[in-house]
Amino acid sequence: MKEAKEFLDMIKEASYIAVVAHKDPDADSLGSASAIYSFCLQLHKKVSFVCVSEIQRHFFILPWVDRIKHSFGSEDLLIVCDAASWERVGLDKRGKVINIDHHITNKHYGDLNIIKDDAIATTEVVYDLFRELDVKINEKMATALYAGVVDDSDSFSSSKTDSATFALAKELIELGAKHKDVVKYLQKYSTLSHLRLLGAMLLDMRLLKDATIALFEVEYVKFKRYGADYEDAKEALERALELPTVKTSILILEKEDGSIKISLRSCEVDCASVAIRFGGGGHSERAGCEFGHDVSIQEAREKILEEVKRVEKKKR
Structure with a gap:
């Protein structure tokens, strides 16, 4: 080298x-x-x-x-x-x-x-x-x-x-x-707060596009309620990909300062291409990006889903 x-x-x-x-x-x-x-x-x-x-x-x-x-x-x-x-x-x-x-x-x-x-x-x-x-x-x-x-x-x-x-x-x-x-x-390490957050996230998980996309949205108040942190939320992303129809898993979470953190996992969509569009980065199978506090969870969802759609279409 x-x-x-x-x-x-x-x-x-x-x-x-x-x-x-x-x-x-x-x-x-x-x-x-x-x-x-x-x-x-x-x-x-x-x-x-x-x-x-x-x-x-x-x-x-x-x-x-x-x-x-x-x-x-x-x-x-x-x-x-x-x-x-x-x-x-x-x-x-x-x-x-x-x-x-x-x-x-x-x-x-x-x-x-x-x-x-x-x-x-x-x-x-x-x-x-x-x-x-x-x-x-x-x-x-x-x-x-x-x-x-x-x-x-x-x-x-x-x-x-x-x-x-x-x-x-x-x-x-x-x-x-x-x-x-x-x-x-x-x-194999878990805390009670981690397990409680995981359960809540899986309960609130939304399946989109004929159940090929799993979407998680987590507001900061939920982290505070369970005493969990941002890394605790990522397990749900991986667990969703275990479902037979899910190819892409998206996490949209609100941080304490109101900014939005995005994590992506996929075996089909190039996650890095999606993240780069919004100033982030990563790998084809896992990537992430962030939005400022001027972007709401709903707005972040629309932007990410639209970019996922664009990247999928480009792949075809």
């Missing part, structure tokens, strides 16, 4: 490094950042772990997550993991930026951009970097990298999963990745 040497040189030259996960992070963003945080510690660099959002409890299986702070200090190098655009970070940019990602929609906003859009997860991109640099991957790093693979492959069920994905998983487990803990906390 031609960027590996420049990546290492920038780390060595930096006085203070921030390893950054995107807002409302998943295990891929946190896992990538955690592994690079470990690497910086191996190099005896001054380093912080930053994410603007509060971290869900089940992610604390990942090393160093308990050290996360929510703002920058005097860092002169930012290593951003799994964020297709700087807006996904949610903080003001400073110093030099290394952008590491696997989204095809990445905007190449870094001074160094390490993008591999055929990778199953950003943790795979980080793993390849480490191998190129002959980094000794310890148990903490292996666990962090493995968590990203499990999460972004939907537990090895996504269409991008291939023999290379399983070979990577095998290598990471042999390096000490805690497979049982990762699966337990990422795939």
Whole structure:
């Protein structure tokens, strides 16, 4: 990987490094950042772990997550993991930026951009970097990298999963990745608030277009009522795709500030194409975007459904 040497040189030259996960992070963003945080510690660099959002409890299986702070200090190098655009970070940019990602929609906003859009997860991109640099991957790093693979492959069920994905998983487990803990906390961990929200969402789910589209709309008051958070809402998206007729699942949720967050899942519609239309991004099977507080849930629904229709028609 031609960027590996420049990546290492920038780390060595930096006085203070921030390893950054995107807002409302998943295990891929946190896992990538955690592994690079470990690497910086191996190099005896001054380093912080930053994410603007509060971290869900089940992610604390990942090393160093308990050290996360929510703002920058005097860092002169930012290593951003799994964020297709700087807006996904949610903080003001400073110093030099290394952008590491696997989204095809990445905007190449870094001074160094390490993008591999055929990778199953950003943790795979980080793993390849480490191998190129002959980094000794310890148990903490292996666990962090493995968590990203499990999460972004939907537990090895996504269409991008291939023999290379399983070979990577095998290598990471042999390096000490805690497979049982990762699966337990990422795939089988629930809270009472999560289960109550899931039940309410499935009860209110609407089926559209001959039951090929599952639509969820969640107002902020519902999150407050159940004590749940935004990530808790995403399971309903995946569960809806288990229905035999559903090909596309759409979540429209209202955040505390009145803005609207959209999440899309589909085995038929190019979700990234839909999200890009509204300034978002992601992958063909899963993507997301946001609308400002000047757009209502109803207006967001109309815009998203119209774009889904347009993308479907273009595909034909």
